[in-house]
Amino acid sequence: MKKTKNSYKKSGVNIETAYKLTRYIKNISQRAFKKNSNKNNIGSFASTFDLSSQKIKDPLIVSSTDGVGTKIEVANQLKKFDTIGIDLVAMCVNDLIVQGAKPLFFLDYIATGKLKLNQMKTIIKGIVKGCKISGCALVGGETAEMPGTYGNNKFDLAGFSVGIVSKKKLLTKNKVKNNDVILAIPSSGLHSNGFSLVRRVLKNSIIYNFLRKELLLPTKIYVKEIIKLNKNNLIHSSANITGGGLTENIPRSIPDGFTANIDLSKIKVLKIFKWLKSKNISDTEMLRTFNCGVGFCLITDKKKAKKIKRFFTKKFMPYPIGFINKSSKKINFINKIKW
Numbered sequence: 001m002k003k004t005k006n007s008y009k010k011s012g013v014n015i016e017t018a019y020k021l022t023r024y025i026k027n028i029s030q031r032a033f034k035k036n037s038n039k040n041n042i043g044s045f046a047s048t049f050d051l052s053s054q055k056i057k058d059p060l061i062v063s064s065t066d067g068v069g070t071k072i073e074v075a076n077q078l079k080k081f082d083t084i085g086i087d088l089v090a091m092c093v094n095d096l097i098v099q100g101a102k103p104l105f106f107l108d109y110i111a112t113g114k115l116k117l118n119q120m121k122t123i124i125k126g127i128v129k130g131c132k133i134s135g136c137a138l139v140g141g142e143t144a145e146m147p148g149t150y151g152n153n154k155f156d157l158a159g160f161s162v163g164i165v166s167k168k169k170l171l172t173k174n175k176v177k178n179n180d181v182i183l184a185i186p187s188s189g190l191h192s193n194g195f196s197l198v199r200r201v202l203k204n205s206i207i208y209n210f211l212r213k214e215l216l217l218p219t220k221i222y223v224k225e226i227i228k229l230n231k232n233n234l235i236h237s238s239a240n241i242t243g244g245g246l247t248e249n250i251p252r253s254i255p256d257g258f259t260a261n262i263d264l265s266k267i268k269v270l271k272i273f274k275w276l277k278s279k280n281i282s283d284t285e286m287l288r289t290f291n292c293g294v295g296f297c298l299i300t301d302k303k304k305a306k307k308i309k310r311f312f313t314k315k316f317m318p319y320p321i322g323f324i325n326k327s328s329k330k331i332n333f334i335n336k337i338k339w
Contacts, residue, residue, distance in 0.1 A: 017115045021143055024117075025124055032128045033137040047140035049105050051164070058167040062101035065160045066091035069243075070195040074215050076153060077208055081119055083218040084157065085126020086133070087192045090219035092161035093134045094240045094296065097226040098253070100171035101163030103136035109158040110143045113150035123157070126218075134223045136161065165230075173255045175236040181302040182250070182260060182322035185225075186315065187295030189217035189272055193243045194289040201279045214272045222296045225311050229298070234308050237299040247288040250297055251330035259327035260299075265335035266321045269293045277339045292337065299324065 026042035041047035051059070068087045075084050085108075093103045108127055110120065120143065131138045150156070165171075190198065198215070202208055208215070222240075229235050239253040250260045270293040277286055286292060298318060300308065308318055322334070 017117055018143055018145060020117060021115065021120050021124075024121055025138075025141070028124065028128055029138050032132060041139040044140070047105070047107065049137075049139060049162075054104070054164055056164055056166045059164050060101075060167055060170060062096050062099050062163045062165060063161065064092045064095040064163075065158065066095065067156065067158045068192045070199060071190075071192050071216075072155065072157060073199060074195060074202075074208070078212055078216065080212070080216055081122040082126055083216050085123045085128070086130040086218035086221070087126075088157050088159040089127055089130025089134055089136075089161070090221045091192055091242065092159045093130075093136065093163070093221060093223050094219070094242075096161055096163040097223055097230075098171065098238050098240050099165060100169050100226075100230040101165040102227050103134045103161055103163045103223060105137045105139040106131050106134075106159060106161045107139060108141035109160070110141070110155060111146055111150060112144070112155035113147050114152040115143065115145045127159075130218075130221065133221045136163075169230055171230060171235065171237055173237050173253050176254050176258060176299055176324055177236065177301070178258070178324060178326055179302070180236055180299050180324040181305055181320050182262065182324065183298040183300065183305060183308065183318040184267065184294040184321045185222065185296040185298065185312070185318045186220075186268060187241070187270065187291045187293055188220040189214055189270060191219040191242070191291055191295060193245075193291065197281070197285075197289055198276065201276060201281075211272070211275075220295050220316065222316075225316075226296070228311050229308060232307075234304045235298050235300045239297040239299075241291040241294050241296060245286075245288045245290055245292065246294060246297075247284075247331065253297070253299060254324065254330065257326060257328065258324050259329050259332050260322060260324060261332045261334055262322040263334045264337035266319070267293055267337055268319070269337065269339060274339050283337060287333075287337070294321070297321075 237253045239249045273292045
């Protein structure tokens with residue numbers, strides 16, 4: 001009896017499914033980004049972007065890469081994949097705007113044990129939506145089917161984004177001044193950080209379903225607001241409150257010799273964080289793991305705070321939570337957070 005021939009498909013990799021996904025991405029990308037002059041990137045070996053379309057003097061290219069961490073496991077648990085693509089884009093572009101850069105384009109990397117076409121299409125739709133919110137184009141990416149490395153129901157996401165900013169508009173911590181005010185911009189929820197701790201707390205599948213909406217709310221993308229603020233010279237520095245929370249991220253945006261004084265009692269804590277806090281998590285752990293309701297921070301002259309508010313909707317209206325003064329300590333928490 002003749003032995004069955006070995007093939008890539010028999011090893012667990014279905015090239016035809018990958019081709020179908022590539023064609024889908026190319027079609028959805030071309031429809032979504034009609035104004036993009038680089039329409040033939042998807043399916044090529046590498047992607048191009050025409051920088052001559054950007055009328056920026058003395059341009060600097062800014063890049064960022066990130067993932068969504070174990071929020072993927074929550075999406076798997078709830079079988080809901082329409083928002084994590086938005087998260088992926090948000091995690092990258094919200095880092096770009098910290099330096100005042102306007103996102104230009106985005107690429108994704110998806111690795112999985114078994115390529116599930118409909119699941120991947122749903123994720124890609126989210127990525128496209130995130131790119132449209134950010135004003136950037138999806139120009140390429142990679143989808144890898146890796147049986148043995150990932151289980152059949154396991155996958156991982158990573159993203160890479162490039163932005164542009166004029167040297168004169170580059171936001172750096174060196175612009176921070178004594179007596180500057182620190183403004184908090186509300187988060188949309190958990191965003192994409194701290195989910196390993198969230199999952200430890202959420203061991204019961206019934207609780208998962210009860211919190212379904214809260215757990216997979218997409219990360220707020222702050223691109224449009226921050227770019228406008230920077231264009232109008234309204235901010236000195238900013239901080240994306242991601243992994244490390246307020247404790248680790250605000251100090252990254254102030255120079256040596258200055259302290260960020262944060263009045264914790266002024267933070268508008270969202271319900272999801274109050275619920276998590278009730279599960280025997282210390283204040284210190286909450287502040288260095290979650291955003292606690294503060295998704296992004298601005299550091300600016302107090303006189304500019306009123307003008308800044310004009311660029312935001314009521315839901316994401318910035319409000320003061322602290323101030324800058326001269327000291328060797330990078331961050332100083334005042335009062336207790338109101339859970």
